[in-house]
Amino acid sequence: MKKRLLACFVAVACSLSLVGCDNVKNIIGDDTKIGVTIVNHPLEAKDGETVYATGCYPEIILSEEYADSFPNLASTIADSNSSWAESARSSVADFGHMSKDYAEEEAATSGEYIDENTLEVVRADSKLFSVLLSSYSDADSAHPSHYNYSLNIDTTTGHRIGLDEVVxxxxxxxxxxxxxxxxxxxxxxxxxxxxxxxxxxxxxxxxxxxxxxxxxxxxxxxxxxxxxxxxxxxxxxxxxxxxxxxxxxxxxxxxQKNYKLSKKQDLESIVTKETAETETVAPQKMGDGEDYEYDGGAAGITVANPTWHKYVSDSAKPAAAKHITLTETSKDKSDWLDTSVWREKNGFEEPFLSYGDGNYYYAPGDGGDWGYEFTTLFLYDYETNELLHTYDMSVLCNGPDEEEGKESSQYIHWAKAMDGVLYVSLAHNGYTSEAPWSGYMVAIDMSTDKVIWRSEPQVSNACNFQIVDDTIICGYGFTAEPDYLYLLDKNTGEKVEQIKLESAADQFEIKDDTLYVATYNTAYTYQINR
Missing domain, CATH: 3.90.640 (Actin; Chain A, domain 4)
Structure with a gap:
């Protein structure tokens, strides 16, 4: 969960006010009916009578009324509880292994090995559940590692929201x-x-x-x-x-008014704290055995990966008879394009995977240690906030495939559903040489949850893509690798046209019949010819 600033960090944020938060009713108007219990679970890595490492992890338990009123919130918290427990047990077991090895090699008592994780509830109501988590770990190092991170959940959708969604x-x-x-x-x-x-x-x-x-x-x-x-x-x-x-x-x-509190909460009456009995784990190197094996993500439909090669299923529609073409109308090149200025000038929003399009709301699962490693996608009804689909794309992203058993390293960059098909961009944050089977566009049948088609690799790693009529507009490039804008057939994923760019595409936006393209150092506009 440690944070690291990246030049192209894919954050989990968008304007949730688009999801119809104005219609969210304060189902629980009296704070005293909202109950939250925080259970601290102590841990120790123990072999015989010797304790080699200690730690703890938190668990959030909602009152029955609170959980029943907001089932999506309860589901997200349950997933978080499971993740915290799994991570803490694994870390303490690994610290215990390190501590035991040191003591045996040095024939002396090692220093303290601690991994403690705690949390504080800052807010709990019918609109927002906000907690601050604190991590403290020390493996007998020069100084301990400690950091804070937060969890902010929209209580209705159960979605983890970003800062720019509430300001x-x-x-x-x-x-x-x-x-x-x-x-x-x-x-x-x-x-x-x-x-x-x-x-x-x-x-x-x-x-x-x-x-x-x-x-x-x-x-x-x-x-x-x-x-x-x-x-x-x-x-x-x-x-x-x-x-x-x-x-x-x-x-x-x-x-934003939807998230503003009208009065101060009495958290002492809302939050109860308890301490569980100490759990014991065996000193064990992280990854050894089955106790700490990562389960691949949140439960849901696991989308199979038929192949890393270009693929078109028998259920795919025939290629479209007509596609759009693009005519370049402007090209503004510089040493570096400030996309925030470009967006403000043209009235565009920053593209985040978590967004609503009027029909669906798209929310990613856990982003992993770096915050952008999304392999799970939640699809909600835009109007009712009902969770419609949970797609586990860990296999589709990283394999192995069904043909050759090869694996890859990529994540969900963007998604768009229309006419019963979910279109997804899967890309690797790095060079092709590191993950040659990456940078795909994929189409998934939402009625069968099976892949309809997969494009060639290295066609899509921008922050988003656009769909116009029967054509998908996407782009791929990375530092020393070729940079192109691609037009793909929406029914088959076939390349229709490729257009050379000065640098890698970052964002695509459409206003009327004009396509706006932001790259690392150039801003383009194209006339869309239908």
């Missing part, structure tokens, strides 16, 4: 976060301003970068938006933890 002005927010951080921690100002540039070779304001990547750790309460910075996040370990609160007094109307 009205992203630019005003990140500027205020920077201002208040410098005011509260003036001794860290210079280091913060230079940290990301020096450590990560990134250009730009770190606070703006974190806003664009939706990588802030945040919670929300009656007091406002709480922002938390862990060591190494925007400054060195020596700078320590930092936090600020952005209130409505700082930026009037910054919190």
């Amino acid at each position: 009205t002005d992203k630019e005003a927010l990140w500027k205020k976060i920077r201002e208040k951080t410098f005011e509260k921690y003036p001794e860290n100002k210079e280091e913060i301003e230079n940290y990301l540039v020096c450590e990560c070779a990134m250009e730009g304001d770190p606070f703006e970068i974190k806003m664009s990547e939706d990588s802030y750790t945040w919670t929300m309460s009656y007091e406002g938006i709480h922002i938390y910075f862990s060591p190494y996040e925007i400054a060195s370990y020596a700078a320590g933890d930092m936090d600020v609160v952005i209130s409505d007094d700082d930026i009037p109307g910054i919190i």
Whole structure:
């Protein structure tokens, strides 16, 4: 769960106000009827009478009324509980293995090996469930590793939401976060301003970068938006933890009305804390045995992977008789295209996998350690928020395939459902040489959950794609690899046309009959000819 800033971080965020939050009724109006129990589960890695490592993990238990009123919230929390327990048991067992090996090799008692994970409920109501989690681990190192991360869930959909889904002005927010951080921690100002540039070779304001990547750790309460910075996040370990609160007094109307609390919650009456009996695990290297084997993701329909090669099933429709063509109308090249400026100029939103299109709402599963490793997709009805499909695409993304047993390394980048077919972009964040079987467009029959077609590899790794009539517009490229815009047949995935680009495509948007394309260093427009 540790955060790392990436230049093209695929964050879990979008405007959930589009999902019809105005229609969400406060089913539980009295906070005293909302019950949340936090159970702390102590762990120890023990062999005989010797304890080699300790730790703990949290479990959230909702009251029966709260869980019954918001089943999607309860389902998401259940998945989180399972993930925390599995991760903590595995880490403590691994720490125990390390500690035992050290003690045996050195014929001495090793230092402390600890992996503790705790949480604090910041808000629990009929609109938002917000918690702050804290991790502390030490494997007899120079100094321990500790960091905070948050979990913010829309109670109706059960979807984990991003910061920009609950605020009205992203630019005003990140500027205020920077201002208040410098005011509260003036001794860290210079280091913060230079940290990301020096450590990560990134250009730009770190606070703006974190806003664009939706990588802030945040919670929300009656007091406002709480922002938390862990060591190494925007400054060195020596700078320590930092936090600020952005209130409505700082930026009037910054919190969307759907998520704004009208009164302070009495969390002491809502939240109960308990401690379970200590669990014992055997010292064991992570990955050994079956006790800690990763199960591949959330439960749901597992989409099979017939092959890594281009594939068209017998159920596919014939190729379309006509496709669009594109005529380039402008090309604005520079050393580097600031896509945030490009989006603001043209009135576009930043593409995030978590979004609604008027028919469906698309939400990814857990993003893994890096935050973008999505292999599960939840599909909701846009109007009713009913969960329609849960697609486990771990096999479709990474194999092995049914033909040759080969594996890959890629994740869900974008998805779009129409006319009973789910179209998905699967891509690897890196060079083709690292994962040659990647960068596909895939079509899935939503009635059978089987692959209708898979395109050739290396046709799609942009943040999104577009569909116009019977043509899919997508693009692929990466640093030293060829950069192209591709037109594919919607029924078969066949390449219809490829157009050379100056650099890799990042985002595609359509306004009237104009296609806007943002790449690393060039902004294009094309006339769409139907």
